[in-house]
Amino acid sequence: MYNFPDNTGHFGQFGGVYMAETLIPAVEELTAQYLRFKDDPEFKAELAYELKHYVGRPSPVYHAKRLSEHLGGAQIYLKREDLNHTGAHKINSAMGQALLAKRMGKKRVIAETGAGMHGVATATVAARFGMECIVYMGAEDIQRQAPNVFRMKLLGAKVVPVESGSKTLKDACNEAIRDWVTNVEDTFYIFGTAAGPHPYPMMVRDFQSIIGKEAKVQMPEMIGRQPDAVIACVGGGSNAIGLFHPYIEVPEVQIIGVEAGGYGIASGKHAAPLTANAKVGVLHGNRVNLMQDEDGQIIETHSISAGLDYPGVGPEHCLLNEIGRAQYVASNDDEAIAAFDALCRFEGIIPALESSHALAHAMKIAPGMDKDKVLLVNLSGRGDKDMNTVARIKGITL
Amino acid sequence: MSRIDITFAKLKQHNRKALIPFITAGDPSPEQTVPLLHALVAAGADVLELGVPFSDPMADGPTIQRASERALKKGVTLRSVLALVAEFRKQDANTPVVLMGYGNPIEAMGWDVFAQRCADVGVDGVLTVDFPPEESHDAFEHLQRHNIAPIFLLAPTTNEARIQQVAKLARGYVYYVSLKGVTGSGSIDLSAIEEKMPQLRKHIKLPIGVGFGIRDAVTAKAVAKLCDGVVVGSRIVQEIEDSTAQNVVENVGRLVKELRQAI
Structure with missing residues (x-):
């Protein structure tokens, strides 16, 4: 166990x-x-x-039908943490x-x-x-x-x-x-x-696990079963572990954590310690996979999303990665922006740039999957806070 | 007997208190670290604490953070700090050197390699700020094997059970952090130190050094009365920051001489 x-x-x-x-x-x-x-x-x-009364839980699960149809493969469902009071998990x-x-x-x-x-x-x-x-x-x-x-x-x-x-x-x-x-x-x-x-x-994790506990009840209500995969972005990894933890002992559900690939793993300018197989080290009170140079100094990370721009990752993700229960991948800055745009246009939902990383991975794998497969993406926050960043990237002055 | 034990035994014999200055290795430049260490000894330092710069010095205030940043900009690494100690040892075979820093650079090198290198170059003790006894098994084993003293911190918040635990593991001396806060912050509460000392002495048979918040000769003198050694860090690092490359060795020497005379 x-x-x-x-x-x-x-x-x-x-x-x-x-x-x-x-x-x-x-x-x-x-x-x-x-x-x-x-x-x-x-x-x-x-x-x-x-x-219930202040935060507004439970947060709904939403079937992103138009986006799924556009991708032509697996069905994408969103756990709407963006609808919580204050706009995130x-x-x-x-x-x-x-x-x-x-x-x-x-x-x-x-x-x-x-x-x-x-x-x-x-x-x-x-x-x-x-x-x-x-x-x-x-x-x-x-x-x-x-x-x-x-x-x-x-x-x-x-x-x-x-x-x-x-x-x-x-x-x-x-x-x-x-x-x-x-x-x-x-x-x-x-x-x-x-x-x-x-x-x-x-x-x-315990406080955030409400996300996965709700999803575990909501998914069977919506589709009669659990999803094929749960997907969430990972900086420190709180929204992800909140969704993942209740699914750890449900072996038929694949668990995928999406780190910030920045300019690409090969560029070295990213915030994806697990994807890049960063050496184990000690920072901020815990032993984790940590982005560092060969002398053990912590290196500067890069991500378009401030919330994922962190050199370490929570210890439970390190363990899930090590034992192979979860798989960790990265979405780059430009992939996150493309996913951000897609969700705005196809579903009328403006996601946080952090959550856009998770969505980007779902959009990457969905087209290669059968239409009856289901991906549950944690939409951990809404994107109102990112207007300045996105405008700047698009060369627009607000 | 280790260099640290010999030093404290001699001090006790002469009824003197240890003066333990701290500088960050490589600050203001790697070339000046060894001359600074010799100047500290010449001015009356008994034990030298040499900071290993780290990118994320969470327990340090702004003064030592800046020293760390200056040293890192000059390319200082744990390996080069060890080389500086080797250089220092060429002319000083007796003064104990304690490395003080955070665990990750050591983890990156590996505790086995690190402990071996410490023994090779003449490091006497290691204080890893963010490795409490509970997480130090591996570290402790390797340091013990090479007869390097693990130096532990105790704080005003430390309870009796933890004092006992540290008493079992510590070698050399124990470093009592005299205030709740980061290095160089706040002002010291002498009566609080006086109150805590009997509880510490009950379990700790090693010498007890007190540091954090000691900024001048008057405070150093008052603190020295209560313990076995006085650690001064931020004040010296501030002097380094305020000096030029030409007068830094002289200025630091003068400051430490004042402190020595006071205690």
């Missing part, structure tokens, strides 16, 4: 708790509190209530963590953000529960994702630009960890993805 992580937070050789001593007691406390509350009926009831976990923070008596929450969706989700739940909220965001991402920065500010969060390193998600992560070390007693770090030190990969 598949049962990870073990009680020390390891997914096989991956995961763990690689943190400075000052934070070890904090992550131990978090693990203890999470394990205490996760099956508590009152906690579960409150989370279920918030997810990030709220599922931010809500869970905020409810835990509330029970732990923490009045101040911090977060890192790349595309800004996790920052917006965190700012949202902080406003919802009256908590102080600080969001760390790379200076380059602040440029790329200006609308989300404004949204966070409207919600009362303080957005701190991070000027160090590559000025993207990994640097925002470093800075949030520095804040946490300094303010460990009154601060809850609402981590955005299923990575980092234990218990985050497990906890974020």
